[in-house]
Amino acid sequence: MPKKVDHEARRLEIAEALWRIASTRGLDGVSLRDVAAEADISLGRLQHYFRTKDEMLVFALRHINVLADRRIRERIDAVVSDLDEEPPPRTVLRECLAGMLPLDDKSRVGTLVGAAYFARAVHDERLRAEAREGIPKLAEFFAGLLRRAMERGEVSADRDPDDEAMLLISLVDGLTAYTLLEVHTPERALSLLDLHMARLFGR
């Protein structure tokens, strides 16, 4: 294996050990040593790949987002039958938002890593940078879809796409939190999202 690929592969293995801990007992009080033990490597070896817990957490979060993107793309491809046509913006938006909810084991792990990230990032300026960069990008992407939907007459022209995008992201974030806390089921979270979407799209 070329050296660079090997390096990335090792980092991924370590990230996966971190996910396993995040999805079972959480990352509160977890040390680099704990992650090394879970990955079955020495602490020194782990530190060759990640110097700090936060560096590891951001890597794990980014990679989990890449995997989520891939899953969402597959879901969109599955529902859009004719690949030559532009997929309806509503479909893309709905699949993206549904993909952010903990509806199955894979997305559940993603949201649990997200919860661990959130708890640390509120107290860590460098960790917050990840959200401050990523969320506006996501909001911009959603606003673009909403603008397209408005051009197609599917969303009322008096809506502000940027406001609506941030409302959707915030709503999904809260629905996710209450799913993880078992206040409601994943199915209920999805149906509430669909209710909000139906109103946004005027039906």
Next chain:
Amino acid sequence: MPKKVDHEARRLEIAEALWRIASTRGLDGVSLRDVAAEADISLGRLQHYFRTKDEMLVFALRHINVLADRRIRERIDAVVSDLDEEPPPRTVLRECLAGMLPLDDKSRVGTLVGAAYFARAVHDERLRAEAREGIPKLAEFFAGLLRRAMERGEVSADRDPDDEAMLLISLVDGLTAYTLLEVHTPERALSLLDLHMARLFGR
């Protein structure tokens, strides 16, 4: 001081030490010993009041909710001039929801303790019980206000008060998270909440 009052007063002092830690560096990896040091008492003395970190966290969370309730009640009293009249349900709902956002230092500490609670509760069945009991009660209270608003013709009769209540709570939760992550300002969070409210109340 009577013994019971004294016991509660000591527990409050310890909870305040926990809040100070929660609002500065967070509770990740914080031990009972750390809280005892912050409260300037011995570990043994702290354990006389709280046996575990979780017990302390739930107490701190409940008390912070009591304080938030009090602040919200004061805000409602301040905007409702004639105390003989029923306060408009929209006003009560809006002040409650705004009071849940981190708009000032006090509510900010509350949401930071909430964030620490969230990170632990997703992995702890007993801690989740707190949310599983509290959130449906809050949702029921909000649904009652929405029902009253529907009777007054202020909310369309085709809305489901239980769904709308949970949408509002989830939205505020997400808006709070992105405020703490500095993705948007507290003012932006409030204006997005007001936008959603304006739509719910049909203007």
